[in-house]
Structures are given as structure tokens and as C-alpha cells.
Amino acid sequence: MTSTLSETDRLASEPAFQQVSTRRKAKNALATVLVWLSFLVAVAPLVWVLYTVIVNGIKRIPFTNWWTQDFGSVLSDEVGGGVMHAIIGTLEQCLMCAVIAVPLGLLVAIYLVEYGRNGRLAKITTFMVDILSGVPSIVAALFIYALWITTLGLPRSGFAVSLALVLLMIPVVVRSAEEMLRIVPDDLREASYALGVPKWKTIMKIVLPTALSGIISGVMMALARVMGETAPLLVLVGYSAYVNWDLFNNNQASLPLLMNTERATNSMEPGSVGFDRIWGAALTLVIIIALINLIATVVSRLVAPKKK
Amino acid sequence: MRPGDRIFKNLSTGAGIFVVTLIALIGIFLLVQAIPALGANGVNFLTSRIWETSDPAHLRFGILDLLLVTIYTSLVALVIAMPISLGIALFLTNYAPRRLARPFAYIVDLLAAVPSIIFGLWGILVLAPQLAPVSQWLNSTLGFIPIFSTGNVFPNYAGTIFTAGVVLAVMLLPIITSLSREVFERTPTAHIEGALALGATRWEVIRTTVLPFGKAGYVGASMLGLGRALGETIALAVILYIPRGRTFDWSVFDGGATFASQIAANYAEFNNPTSAGAYIAAGLVLFVLTFAVNFAARSIIGERKAD
Amino acid sequence: MAKRIDVKDLDIYYGKFHAVDSVTLSVPPRNVTAFIGPSGCGKSTVLRTLNRMHEVIPGARVDGQVLLDGEDIYASSVDPVQVRRTIGMVFQRPNPFPTMSIRDNVVAGLKLAGTNNKKQLDDIAERALRGANLWTEVKDRLNKPGGSLSGGQQQRLCIARAIAVRPDVLLMDEPCSALDPISTLAIEDLIAELKKDYTIVIVTHNMQQAARVSDQTAFFNLAGVGQPGQLVEFNDTEKIFSNPNEKATEDYISGRFG
Numbered sequence: 001m002t003s004t005l006s007e008t009d010r011l012a013s014e015p016a017f018q019q020v021s022t023r024r025k026a027k028n029a030l031a032t033v034l035v036w037l038s039f040l041v042a043v044a045p046l047v048w049v050l051y052t053v054i055v056n057g058i059k060r061i062p063f064t065n066w067w068t069q070d071f072g073s074v075l076s077d078e079v080g081g082g083v084m085h086a087i088i089g090t091l092e093q094c095l096m097c098a099v100i101a102v103p104l105g106l107l108v109a110i111y112l113v114e115y116g117r118n119g120r121l122a123k124i125t126t127f128m129v130d131i132l133s134g135v136p137s138i139v140a141a142l143f144i145y146a147l148w149i150t151t152l153g154l155p156r157s158g159f160a161v162s163l164a165l166v167l168l169m170i171p172v173v174v175r176s177a178e179e180m181l182r183i184v185p186d187d188l189r190e191a192s193y194a195l196g197v198p199k200w201k202t203i204m205k206i207v208l209p210t211a212l213s214g215i216i217s218g219v220m221m222a223l224a225r226v227m228g229e230t231a232p233l234l235v236l237v238g239y240s241a242y243v244n245w246d247l248f249n250n251n252q253a254s255l256p257l258l259m260n261t262e263r264a265t266n267s268m269e270p271g272s273v274g275f276d277r278i279w280g281a282a283l284t285l286v287i288i289i290a291l292i293n294l295i296a297t298v299v300s301r302l303v304a305p306k307k308k
Numbered sequence: 309m310r311p312g313d314r315i316f317k318n319l320s321t322g323a324g325i326f327v328v329t330l331i332a333l334i335g336i337f338l339l340v341q342a343i344p345a346l347g348a349n350g351v352n353f354l355t356s357r358i359w360e361t362s363d364p365a366h367l368r369f370g371i372l373d374l375l376l377v378t379i380y381t382s383l384v385a386l387v388i389a390m391p392i393s394l395g396i397a398l399f400l401t402n403y404a405p406r407r408l409a410r411p412f413a414y415i416v417d418l419l420a421a422v423p424s425i426i427f428g429l430w431g432i433l434v435l436a437p438q439l440a441p442v443s444q445w446l447n448s449t450l451g452f453i454p455i456f457s458t459g460n461v462f463p464n465y466a467g468t469i470f471t472a473g474v475v476l477a478v479m480l481l482p483i484i485t486s487l488s489r490e491v492f493e494r495t496p497t498a499h500i501e502g503a504l505a506l507g508a509t510r511w512e513v514i515r516t517t518v519l520p521f522g523k524a525g526y527v528g529a530s531m532l533g534l535g536r537a538l539g540e541t542i543a544l545a546v547i548l549y550i551p552r553g554r555t556f557d558w559s560v561f562d563g564g565a566t567f568a569s570q571i572a573a574n575y576a577e578f579n580n581p582t583s584a585g586a587y588i589a590a591g592l593v594l595f596v597l598t599f600a601v602n603f604a605a606r607s608i609i610g611e612r613k614a615d
Numbered sequence: 616m617a618k619r620i621d622v623k624d625l626d627i628y629y630g631k632f633h634a635v636d637s638v639t640l641s642v643p644p645r646n647v648t649a650f651i652g653p654s655g656c657g658k659s660t661v662l663r664t665l666n667r668m669h670e671v672i673p674g675a676r677v678d679g680q681v682l683l684d685g686e687d688i689y690a691s692s693v694d695p696v697q698v699r700r701t702i703g704m705v706f707q708r709p710n711p712f713p714t715m716s717i718r719d720n721v722v723a724g725l726k727l728a729g730t731n732n733k734k735q736l737d738d739i740a741e742r743a744l745r746g747a748n749l750w751t752e753v754k755d756r757l758n759k760p761g762g763s764l765s766g767g768q769q770q771r772l773c774i775a776r777a778i779a780v781r782p783d784v785l786l787m788d789e790p791c792s793a794l795d796p797i798s799t800l801a802i803e804d805l806i807a808e809l810k811k812d813y814t815i816v817i818v819t820h821n822m823q824q825a826a827r828v829s830d831q832t833a834f835f836n837l838a839g840v841g842q843p844g845q846l847v848e849f850n851d852t853e854k855i856f857s858n859p860n861e862k863a864t865e866d867y868i869s870g871r872f873g
Contacts, residue, residue, distance in 0.1 A: 020507070020509060024509055024512065025509065027509070027511055027512075028509035028510055028511040028512070030511075031510075031511035031514070032403065032510070032511070034395055035395045035398050035399045035402075035403050036399065036403065037395070038391070038392045038393075038394075038395025038396050038399060039395070039396050039399045039400075039404075039412065039416075041392050041395075042392065042396050042415075042416050042419065042481050042485070043415060043416075045419070045478045046415065046418055046419050046422075048430075048434075048435075049422060049426065049427065049430045050422075052430050052434050053426060053430075104323055104326070107319060107320045107322075107323035107324075108320070108323045108324050108326075108327055110320045111320035111321055111323055111324040112324065114320070115317055115320055115321060116321070116324060117673075121321070121324060121325070121328075122324070124328055125324040125325075125327055125328055127606065128327050128328045128330070128331050129327055130602065130606050131331055131599060131602055131603070132327065132330065132331060134532070134535045134536070134539075134598050134599070134601070134602035135331075135334070135539070135595065135598065136538070136539025136540070136541060136568055136594060136595075136598055137539070137541055138539065138541045138567075138568045138571050138572055138591060138594070139334070139338075139539065139591050139594055139595045139598070140334075142338060142571065142587070142588050142591040143333075143334045143337055143338060145578065145584070145588075146337040146338060146340070146341040146588060147333075147337055150341060150581055150584070151337070167330070170327065174327075185710070187706065187708060187710040188710055188712060188713075189671075190668070190671065190706065190710070191706065191710040191711075191712070191773070191776075192712075192723075192727075193668065193671055193699060194666065194668060194699055194703065194704035194706075194777070195699065195700070195703070195723060195724035195727065195776070195777070195780065196696050196697065196698075196699035196700030196701075196724065196728070196780070197696070197724070197727045197728075198310050198312055198313055198696050199313050199316075199317075200310075200312045200313050200315075200316035200317075201312065201727055203316070204316075205727060206712055206714075209714040210712075210713055210714055212714075221421075224421060225420075225421070227423070228422075228423020228424065228425065228426070229423075229424075230423075230424065230425045230541070230542040230572075231541040231542055231568070231572050234542075234572050234575040235571075235572075235575050235578060256423065256425045256542070259425055259429065260425065260542070260546075263429065263546065268433060278429065279429075282425075282426050282429065285423060285426070286422075286423075286426070289421060289423070293421070305713035305714045305760065305762065306760045306762075306763075310694070310696065
């Protein structure tokens, strides 16, 4: 007998806010579940890998001989010795790479932000930097092989590796330096020009110091990344079980190369000498990378322009 | 112009020009080194599946198998990584509690910091044994579907394209996620608020505003991931098992070699220019391939944002 | 110190766009001259051509002359960097250098030009900070970062930085628009003192401020939409605000537009 109810009564008896249909609610809930799940799917392998590296590699790390000896005097299935030769090689090759790649990358970033702006050359340059960041490490290694070893006839060495790493490090340095330089407000540049400071001095003494903390962060991250590159090591230098301080001559060990060599020549059974060495080296590499990231965070905080 | 300004300007412009010529130089040097080997090749470079380069006097090398395995492995990795990355990117931009979004993003980025050789070792020594029963089950129950048919490295279920694809997918997650995240974050608030004002659920808001806006960026990010996958070297060299005598046959349980892993695995043959030239030729193809993929990806993503 | 500026037939172009049309005026020394006018009329643009700051933007150029005590700053033999060392500028938003302490900020112009003597720089810093009415507030924390001051203090720091190099002219581009009324008053008092030693040109969108601080006023306006800006009237401040010659000036002053 709805006809006897007035319109207002009828409207008042219905709920004021329509409920969202169950179908829509269900879809929403499903989406939420899937999205949370995908995050966990990302975290799981990370945790698993780190757990594996730590648990398998921890056995030999706490002993000083691991950090101060090499494998020169030890047989491949003999316990003992250490990875000092590999640590030295990794550090030398990567530092030499940084010495070349950082100034070069900085200059490119300065060109893009301060001089080139939107010009044609700047557009081409920024495009090529993007392309360079997509060049596989093996291709970079082959290029250096073709240039350094075949064409110039120079021997394989840690330095050749450094050159290949330069190709891989430059794009990362350019991108992060560029971002940091762009963040520096134009206000500061204008204030400097208004004082009669030439452009190059403005860049060196005002812009760069203001961006420095972020640039240092970016450089350290790039460094940590090239430390783990293996492909150039296979093509451009040989493995040595002895410490070799000479970056320019003879075979030189490095952590990834050591891992690869052990994998190819030794048993991987859990508990075997090869197993301990390879995971120990992996953990060593992870520790060094983590240390670099830590130093980067600390240094960039120290250098950052202070507010108080 | 003051001398200091001129020097500095030329120096930085020169650095920019250097980077541009570098790419050209890479192509040129690889080509020059590859030509003698290509000339001495006993079989067709593009269509043959044979690879015999140990004897420089009798070179026979063809990249067909390498090309197929490279693309196939990358596709498997992409198929796995793309939906997960989409979920993670949406999670970080729209679902995670505000305060936790940054630390969570940092965790995902940590995946990119793990060296690929460690991923390779973990893949073959730890993941593969866990994955093997899954592979076996798929092979036996769904083996009539070509991609799940018995592989060319049977009974080895560890060093397969499947295992490699899963590990590679994990390595691609941070790349695809980070760029997609940036794009999703830039969805105009006006669009989002418009959808909310219509009473849309959170998923509906995303479906109607974030996803359409971020589609190009997500696709571009995935293509960059593809480029990375195509070039991954050591992880695949460690994981993939080389089949004896049999060739790639479209099963995910096949083993094989990609351009990168083939070159890396045979570094010992770089003792003479002719054999090395064969590998350099393969590297050249990889260079062109990744160049093209990166070019396409950047075009889709569009102009660099900070301008 | 404190030179006069004569602008003769100055046209300003950004690429092909004619931004400002034929400005002629004379800024007397030891006086405050205000540039007023509605948004986009070109007053800041003209100000920036007085120390060649517009050249920072690629494609910007001028036709005409700007004479500093008779010498054309646009002569082909003149280095823009030198011009800016003798004609200083203070900007709308305070912009102390974040990586430098207060004291280093003040003497930045001198340090970057090569002066290194610590005692000399300290003396100059004190003189400049006193001249900017900031000395008593910061004398005990000269080593603190430049960014640790309040907005009004930062702007006085920027003024100290500008006068530390003893410029002939001081240009101020809306120096108080980002500040609160109390800081604004402090800066206006400062301007009244600074004009004893410097020639000051100030751009302001606040008419009352122009009436308060300046001795001469130049009123700029746009001829029409898409047209270049032009100088409508230039006269003693008192005349401009009580009995201007041009109708447009009268309309702007009484708030009929702007």
C-alpha cells in the first residue's frame, strides 16, 4: 500500500547513502590483496638471497687470515688462505674507474645543466647517455678488448677492466649529478652573477658545493654498482691467486672473478672448501658494498648545507 | 668571453661530445673487428645454429640459437616481472602507508644493489633445487603444451630457461618498479580527486586515473627492463646449462646460451683475433639489439622530465 | 661611489619579442628612484638591463645606451662581469649562499674576486653588516650558516653582501615582497640611510612603499595586450603621487587599474 505513503516518508525510509555494490567491493579487496602480495614477492627473494649469502659465507669471514692472505700458497681443496688479493684487485680497479669516470661524468652533467640546456647538442648528448646506460657490460668489455688489446696491442690488465667499468659508471654519475645540479635554485646563480662573479667560478664555487652532498651520494652508489660487474673481468684480465698491486700488468684477482673461478674449478658441495670460498667471497663483496653505501650516507650528510 | 669561461665551457662541451662519439666508436670498433671473422665464416651468420670457433682456420658460427634463447629468456623474465612490478609500483604510490612508502621503496631498490653474480649463484645453487619439482610437475602434467615440453637438457631441471627467467625477473623488478613509480606519482591530483568525488573505490580510482596516465611510462619502463634482460651476462652464464648436441626447441625447460652468456663463457677463446672476432660479431648484434630496445623505450617514455 | 645613471632610448628584446620600448630617464646619485607599474609592464626587465643581468637569458639584448657617469656600460669593450661588480643587485627572495657562513656570505663578492686577507675581510664584513643594520643581531654568530636567519635578516644579509663590494649603484628588485611588514619597515629605514652613500633604484609593486622611500618615481605601463612596456612618466615622487601629468599615471595611482 505504498500509494498512501507520502513521497518524503518513502525517501526517508531508504538509507541515505547508497552502499557500494558487493561486486565493486570485492574487486577493490582483490586489488588490495594482489598489490600487497606483489610487494611481498619483491621482498622475499631479497631476504632469501641475503640470508643465503650471510649464512653460507659467514664461516671464514671472522678470521683475520681471510682478510690478510691470498690463495697463492694453498691448494684448491685445501682450507686456509684468504681473499686479500681479490679485495685489493676489486678496490684498485674500481677506484681507478672512479678517478676517470667521475670528473668526466661531472663535466657532462655540468654541460647539460649549465651550458647546453635545450640545444640540439644537449638533446643528443642526453639521449646518448641514456643509450650508454643500456649498453650491456659484456659489450662494453668487448669494445675495450677491441680497442685496448687488439688495436692498441696492450696486454690484458686490471686497467683494461677499469676502462670498461668507466663506460658503465659514466651514465650513472651523469644522471645523478645532473639531477643534483638542477635542484640548485637559479636564485643562487643570479646572486652570484650580480656580485660580478664569472660563470665558471659560479659553477665551481657556488653551484657545485651546494649540490655536492647529493653528487657524492650518487657517485658512491655508482661505485657500489660497478664493484659487482663480472663480464669485463672475464674478457679483460686473468685471475691470479696471488696479491698483485700492479694495475697495469699481469693477472689480477677480484672478488667476482674469484667467485667465478672457484665456481668453474672447484666443488660446490655444502661444507666443501670451494663452497666456503665462493660464499665467503660473496659475503665479502656484499659487506664492502654495504660499507660504501654507509660511507656515502654519512659523508653526504656531513657535506650537506646546514640549516642551523 | 673571459678566458676562464671559454676554457670551462669548451671542457664541458667537449665532455658531452665525447660521450656522443663514444657510442659511435663502440659500434665502429666492434664492426671492424668482426668483419674478418665474418668473412671467414663457413656457415651463414644469421641462420645457422652451429657454433665452432676454437679453430681459427675453420670458423663456423651462426647466431640463430643465441638469438632465440636470448629473446625467449628475456620474455619469460618480462612475463613474470611486469605484473609484479606493476603491483609493487601501485603499492608504493597508492597503498603503502605514507610514512612507510620511502623505506619500502628503499627495500625494493636494494634488489638492484645485489651483484648479478650473486644472483646467478643463488639461482643455480639455492633456487634451482627448489624450483626443480615445480618444473617436473609442469613438464609431466602440461607437457603437451610446447612451452612446457621436455627440454633439451633433460634430466637437468636446474639449468633451464625457466630458472634463469625467474632469477632474471627478480633482477628486473627494481628497474621496472622505480620508473613506473615515478610516473604513477605524477598522476595529476585533479584527476584523482575527480574520481574520488564520484564515489569510486580505491581500485576504481587507480583504474580510471593512475593507470591510463601512467600507461606509457609503465610500458617504457618495461622495455628498459627488457633491454637489461637482453644484456644480462654472468647470472645467465652461471645458471644456464649447455645442451649437448641438441638445439633450442621452444621449451622453457631447455638450456642454452644467450649472446652475453656465450661470450662470457668462452673468454678463453679470445687468444687469437679471428676467434675473438666471431664473439665480437655476436656482441655487435647484441649491441644493436639493446640500442634498438632502449631507443624505443625512451621514445615511449618521452622527453626527459626536468626541463 | 654613488654615480648617476642615464638611460637613453633603451629598447629591450627577448629574441624577436620586443619587451620594452624606448626608455629614457636619468637616475641622480645619492637618491632613491622607484620603478612602479602593473605586473608585466617591464619595470623589472628595465632594472635588469642596468647591470646587464638580462644577458643571463639566452637571446636577450638591448638597443640604446645606459651611461654610468657618462660611460656606456654596453660599449663593446666593456665586460659584463665588471659592470656587475660596480652595480649591485638585491633580489625579491633572499638568496644567501647555503654553503657559506654569515660572514663568508657578506664577503662572498670579495673572496670570489680573489681577496684573501682574513683581517681585511673581517673588517669589511663588519662595515657592511653595520651598513645593513644587521651587525648587532649577528655579531656573535658570524660562523653560523647563512640560512639560519629569519627572512628579514636574510634579506639584510643580502644587502650587506651587495654593499660589501662598495658598488656605485644599488639595484633592488622588489626586495620586500617576500617579507612581513615589520621586516619591510626595517628595510625601508635602511634604504633611507643607504641613500646617503649609494645611488638606489628600487622596483616595487607597492605604491605606498614607493611614495615612502623614493625621491623620484618612474611609472611604466603596457601600451596594450601583447605590446611592449614603456615609460609613461618620470618625475619627482611628490609630483607623481599628488599631481601627475599623465592620465594613465593618475589612474594607476588611484587604483583604477593595476
